[in-house]
Structures are given as structure tokens and as C-alpha cells.
Amino acid sequence: MAHGVELIAYADRLAGDLAGLRRLLTGPLAGFSGVHVLPFFVPYDGADAGFDPVDHLSVDPRLGTWDDIGALADEGLSVTADLIVNHVSSESEAFRRWLAGDTDPGIDGMFLTYGTVFPSGATEEELTRIFRPRPGLPFTPFRLADGTRRLVWTTFGPRQVDLDVSSPATRAYLDEVLRRLAAARVRTVRLDAVGYAVKTRGTDCFLTTDTLAFVAELAERAHRLGLEVLVELHGHHGDQQAVAGVADWVYDFALPALVLEALFSGRVDRLLSWLEVRPANSVNVLDTHDGIGIVDVAAGDDGPGLLTRSEIDGLVARVAEHTGGLTDRAAAPVPWSEVPYALNTTYFDALGRDEQTYLVARLVQLLLPGPAHVYYVGLLAGGNDVERFELTGLGRDLNRHVYDPGECSAALARPVVRAILALVRLRTRHPAFAGTGGWERHGARGLRFRWRAGGDEVDVTVDVGAAAFTLRATSPSGPVRADTVGEVAALAEHRW
Numbered sequence: 001m002a003h004g005v006e007l008i009a010y011a012d013r014l015a016g017d018l019a020g021l022r023r024l025l026t027g028p029l030a031g032f033s034g035v036h037v038l039p040f041f042v043p044y045d046g047a048d049a050g051f052d053p054v055d056h057l058s059v060d061p062r063l064g065t066w067d068d069i070g071a072l073a074d075e076g077l078s079v080t081a082d083l084i085v086n087h088v089s090s091e092s093e094a095f096r097r098w099l100a101g102d103t104d105p106g107i108d109g110m111f112l113t114y115g116t117v118f119p120s121g122a123t124e125e126e127l128t129r130i131f132r133p134r135p136g137l138p139f140t141p142f143r144l145a146d147g148t149r150r151l152v153w154t155t156f157g158p159r160q161v162d163l164d165v166s167s168p169a170t171r172a173y174l175d176e177v178l179r180r181l182a183a184a185r186v187r188t189v190r191l192d193a194v195g196y197a198v199k200t201r202g203t204d205c206f207l208t209t210d211t212l213a214f215v216a217e218l219a220e221r222a223h224r225l226g227l228e229v230l231v232e233l234h235g236h237h238g239d240q241q242a243v244a245g246v247a248d249w250v251y252d253f254a255l256p257a258l259v260l261e262a263l264f265s266g267r268v269d270r271l272l273s274w275l276e277v278r279p280a281n282s283v284n285v286l287d288t289h290d291g292i293g294i295v296d297v298a299a300g301d302d303g304p305g306l307l308t309r310s311e312i313d314g315l316v317a318r319v320a321e322h323t324g325g326l327t328d329r330a331a332a333p334v335p336w337s338e339v340p341y342a343l344n345t346t347y348f349d350a351l352g353r354d355e356q357t358y359l360v361a362r363l364v365q366l367l368l369p370g371p372a373h374v375y376y377v378g379l380l381a382g383g384n385d386v387e388r389f390e391l392t393g394l395g396r397d398l399n400r401h402v403y404d405p406g407e408c409s410a411a412l413a414r415p416v417v418r419a420i421l422a423l424v425r426l427r428t429r430h431p432a433f434a435g436t437g438g439w440e441r442h443g444a445r446g447l448r449f450r451w452r453a454g455g456d457e458v459d460v461t462v463d464v465g466a467a468a469f470t471l472r473a474t475s476p477s478g479p480v481r482a483d484t485v486g487e488v489a490a491l492a493e494h495r496w
Contacts, residue, residue: 003433004033004078005366005424008288009376010049011040011063013402018064018072026075028412029379031425034078036190036373037069038289047159049289049400051082051192052089056177066184073185080230081186083177085218086193087160090142094173095161100145109167114139114151116164117199131196131206133234133334133341138162155196165197165214175221182225188249189222190230191215195239204301207239216246230283234293234342236300237274244279249371252282253296254306257315259286259361260350261297261307264318266445266465274306275368275439284365284372291342291396292319292350298339312339319343322352326384330395344395348381355381355416355485357467359423366423367449367460369438377401379420380411418489430473430496431456 007029015021018040025032039050044060046052059065072079088095097107118126132138132155139151140158153162163170181189198211219229230249233239237254244250258271298312299305307315316339320327323345330344343350351357358381366372377399385401403411411417427433435453442448445465451458455474462469471482475496482488 003427004371005031005427006034006036006078006080006371006373007032007376007379008036008038008373010038010044010289010400012044013400014376014408016405017062018059018068022068022072022075024408025072025077029421031421031428032077032374033428034080034187035072036080036188037072039082039084040064040069046089046091048156051084051156052087052160053084054089054092056084056088056173057180066180069184069186073187078187079185080188080190081181081184082192083174083181083189084192085163085165085174086155086197087162090159090161092161099142106169106172108169109164110169110173112153112162112164112199114153117153117201117205122201126201129204130199131204131235134332135334153199156193162199163197174218178222178225178227182227186227188228188230190232191218191247192232194218194231195233195235195243207233207235207243212242212246215243219247234290234295236298236302237278237296237306238300238302240282240296241277241279244281247281249281249283250279251285251288251373252278252370253285253293254278255282255284255365256286256292256347257294257297257312258306259364260292260319261311261315262464263351263357263361263467264315265311268441268445268447268464270307270311271364272441272447280370282370284368284370285375286361286365287347287375287378287399288373289375289396289400291344291399292347293342294340295337295342298337309339316340316343319345319350323349323384326386326389326398330389330398332395344398346382346384346399347375347378349384353383354467358416359419359485359488360462360464360467360469362420362423363449363460363462363469363471364447366427367439367451367458372427374420374424375399376403379417380408381414381416381420382411415486415489418492419485422488422490422492422494425492425494426458426473426496430458432458432474 011018011021015024040063041053042055042058042060044050138155140154143149195207198214199205200208200210222229228248231243231247262268262271297306327343327345331340334341384398388397432451432453437451439449442461446463449460457474459472473480
């Protein structure tokens with residue numbers, strides 16, 4: 001995915017099912033080089049929107065079949081799918097058999113308990129040191145068939161039971177899922193929640209040296225099947241740099257907050273400092289199904305952050321103002337952190353629904369070196385789904401809207417959405433991006449992006465203080481220039 005642009009989407013929430021997603025990507029959304037289909041396993045609508053698989057080896061029949069996943073690849077799309085490494089559903093067959101006392105080698109030892117890590121008990125210091133994205137301790141009591149009770153690790157909640165990744169049974173399970181994904185012509189596996197997968201006594205149980213070794217070894221097994229590995233990891237920016245050395249790709253989760261800070265402050269210093277040192281194998285994102293990471297730019301045990309505490313506080317306050325206080329209401333408190341783990345909001349709402357500013361943010365994302373992944377709500381410049389949030393009480397649902405066909409068509413007619421599609425197609429189709437390019441400082445508050453291959457060129461300047469830009473590009477029909485949302489939108493059907 002070296003210079004591609006992938007769409008991130010739940011098949012059901014954008015297109016109804018996998019066949020519908022394929023129709024969109026070969027029709028009105030043509031231009032994307034790939035798609036990350038968020039969990040489509042059984043069930044796609046469980047306790048955590050598919051990230052709690054009961055059956056990780058089957059496509060939920062309400063969405064389609066494995067042939068539908070292969071059909072996306074047949075269209076020339078690079079397909080990314082999730083390998084949910086840390087846990088499975090408490091309703092899974094394997095866990096139910098474990099509770100029943102099944103000692104089959106394919107089950108025994110598969111699930112992680114308190115006693116596995118702390119066989120002689122744990123101190124208060126050891127327990128409070130555990131890094132966790134939720135309040136409370138990461139254990140849930142379960143009663144086995146023989147009446148005994150066990151404390152099972154449940155990092156993300158009682159309906160998601162953690163796997164013991166050192167167990168031969170778990171290793172065999174993960175290998176089986178990898179083989180199934182490879183058989184469906186998936187190109188990249190995204191390792192979900194892998195930072196929590198290895199629990200080592202005497203550590204914070206998050207991205208330890210043991211975890212890095214596990215990721216490296218798992219990546220080797222994926223490579224043998226022809227799969228690339230993308231790591232999903234929210235944490236101190238030093239963690240991103242560490243895991244980038246053992247995987248093919250790592251999300252740049254610092255970028256979303258740093259772009260917001262630049263647009264709010266009118267300066268590019270913090271953003272540029274990060275771009276100088278970030279991993280070369282970064283995937284550029286502004287938004288995902290998990291909101292806008294703040295922990296990724298904050299200080300931590302590993303050192304100072306990319307933003308100061310006062311800068312983070314100012315950013316959080318500005319987004320809260322733009323969302324009418326929704327981000328404060330939807331925040332999930334994390335005891336070990338003095339700043340929010342993430343902001344639950346759409347990126348469009350975080351920027352106060354200002355279309356020109358929003359397009360500047362997308363220009364930065366799509367013109368940086370490396371692949372870009374664009375979240376479906378962000379592509380459609382969606383606003384916060386307040387009704388869904390009020391119904392479920394889950395902050396992340398603000399940015400997980402379910403589009404019906406009429407809403408999707410209406411969104412695709414908006415100039416700002418047409419402009420984002422035009423930028424996606426520019427990045428995937430313009431011959432300049434097959435050459436060399438990158439970014440440089442442009443004046444006191446700007447960036448310049450230049451890409452060249454032979455006589456083909458794309459040259460874009462952005463001014464974060466004025467939320468202004470100028471896009472120039474060569475094309476078969478002559479030079480192109482655009483300075484407004486409407487002018488970029490008019491390029492959506494341009495032949496590069």
C-alpha cells in the first residue's frame with residue numbers, strides 16, 4: 001500500500017453489506033486503491049461492533065460470504081482485514097468449552113487468567129501499574145462447570161475475554177485465522193489491540209519487549225502467507241516508533257491531533273517536529289472508528305509528549321466548543337491519564353464544520369509521503385450522530401453513523417465530499433506520485449507538498465493560519481489550479 005489511499009468502512013454502516021460496499025467502490029467511490037473492511041465476522045454487531053468475534057473464521061451471513069471479500073480483491077482493490085489478537089467474545093464456542101472444563105489441547109490454556117500471570121498473587125503496586133484504556137481492573141470472575149471461580153483477563157470489558165498468546169492453542173487459532181484471510185485474498189492484516197496482547201509480571205503489560213517480540217514473530221508467520229502487517233496502537237509516540245521496527249506498517253495516530261493543533265494555533269511547528277522523526281512506514285489517518293487519539297501526543301512514562309499539557313487542554317477545549325460540549329459528555333475517563341484517551345467526535349465536527357479548514361486537513365493527510373486511510377464518516381464529512389449516542393450511551397457511536405442509501409447519495413452530492421473524492425483520485429491516479437516528493441515548511445505558518453515524475457507535477461501549498469491552500473497540477477488537458485472547495489470539487493471527474 002506504499003502510496004495508495006484506502007477507505008475504512010463498516011460494510012453495514014456505509015453500504016448495507018459487502019456486495020453494496022463493492023458497488024460503491026467500483027461506482028461513485030471509484031478511485032480508492034483499497035479498502036479496510038472493519039470486522040465482518042460473526043457477529044458484526046456484537047458488544048463492540050464486531051471487535052468481539054464469536055467466530056473469527058466466518059463472515060456474518062447478513063453481510064455476505066468469503067467470496068464477497070475475494071470479489072473486492074478481484075476489482076483490483078487491496079483489502080485490509082482485522083486479526084483480533086487480544087481477545088474473543090465470551091460467547092465464543094472455545095470459551096464456552098473452556099468454562100465447561102474441556103481439556104482438549106485445542107482449548108486448554110487458550111484463555112488468560114489472573115493466576116496465569118500472578119500465580120502467587122499480585123501486589124497493589126503491580127495491579128495499579130497495569131495500563132488499560134478502561135476504568136477499573138482488567139479482570140472478570142467466571143464460574144466454571146465444576147463450581148470453581150476464575151478471574152479472567154478482560155482488558156476491554158467482560159464480554160471480550162483475553163487470549164493467552166503464549167499458548168499453543170492460541171497460536172494455532174491465530175494461524176488458522178491468518179490462513180483463512182489469506183485464502184480470501186486479503187492483502188493486509190491489521191493487528192487489533194496487539195499492544196495489550198502480552199501480559200508480563202513486573203511491567204505495565206502494554207507493549208513490553210515481550211510484546212514487540214510477539215509482534216515480530218506473528219508478522220513473520222503472516223509474511224509466509226503473503227500478508228502484510230499493519231499495527232493498531234494507541235500510546236506514547238515512542239511506542240509507535242518502537243513497533244514500527246517490527247511491522248510493515250503502523251498508523252500515525254499522532255497526526256490527527258497535531259493537524260488540529262496546527263489549524264487551531266495557526267502554526268506548524270509541532271506538526272513539523274513530528275514529521276521530521278515519525279516512522280517512515282507510517283499510515284496517514286485523521287479519523288477512525290475509535291475517535292481522535294490524545295494519548296498519542298501526550299507525555300507518558302517514556303518521556304515528554306508531542307504537545308504540552310496546556311496545548312492539549314486548549315485543543316480539547318476548542319473541540320468541545322465546536323461540538324457543543326459533546327466531547328466532554330462522551331469522554332470515557334481513564335484513571336491513569338490526566339488527559340482524555342481520545343476525543344469522541346467526527347473530524348468534521350472537531351473543526352466546527354468549516355469546509356475550507358476541513359479540506360486543508362485532508363490535503364495534509366493525502367499529500368504526505370506514505371499511504372493514507374480515510375474513514376467513511378470522514379469521507380462523507382459526517383456530523384456527530386447524537387441520536388445514536390443518546391440511545392447507546394457509547395461515546396464512540398458519535399462517529400459510527402449508519403448511512404441509508406438516500407443519506408449516502410445526498411452526502412456524495414455535497415461539494416466538500418466531491419472535493420475529498422477529487423483529492424483521493426488525484427493521489428491514486430496522478431503520475432507525479434509514482435515519482436519523488438514530500439513536504440517542506442512554507443513561510444511562517446505553512447507547508448508545501450511537491451511530487452514530480454518526469455514532466456508531471458503536483459504542487460500544493462497550505463496556510464494553516466488562514467485555512468487557505470493553492471493546488472497546482474499538470475494534466476493532459478493543461479495546467480490545473482484550485483484554491484477553494486468548489487474548485488477542487490470540480491476536479492472530481494478530471495482525467496489525470
